[in-house]
């Protein structure tokens with residue numbers, strides 16, 4: 138018994154098995170043989186700077202409500218990773234940003250997430266909390282609430298940005314226009 142329905146035929150007789158020629162267990166519909174693949178979700182976001190400050194958002198929603206994070210969230214269909222990062226900054230902090238370059242790609246295997254994080258710059262300092270934030274702010278490095286960070290990857294990204302700050306950076310290639 139489970140609550141999974143087949144997206145192809147609507148049947149609830151779903152079986153966990155390794156399809157012929159496959160290597161992983163899948164949910165397979167016993168009625169129409171449709172295989173329900175589950176793959177990692179993509180999270181996009183940015184370490185967003187303004188002068189020497191960092192844009193941080195205090196989460197208004199669970200998980201980790203009340204803790205601080207970077208503007209980031211799930212990529213939508215029909216959206217590029219850059220567009221997604223720009224949208225998330227606006228949704229969470231009404232921040233208008235310019236994508237600078239790719240900072241990091243993290244594989245979070247325990248939560249089946251791929252995080253694609255950019256360095257971005259605020260175009261102007263007009264920010265205010267969006268519906269997913271209790272508070273937003275620009276912080277000097279030493280004033281970031283390091284003991285109230287929502288997710289380990291937020292610390293990774295900020296630290297990686299700092300490590301890279303004085304190095305020559307390379308342009309990361311994306312889809313051709």
Ligand SMILES: [Zn+2]
Nearest residue numbers: 143146166169
């Ligand atoms: Zn089916």
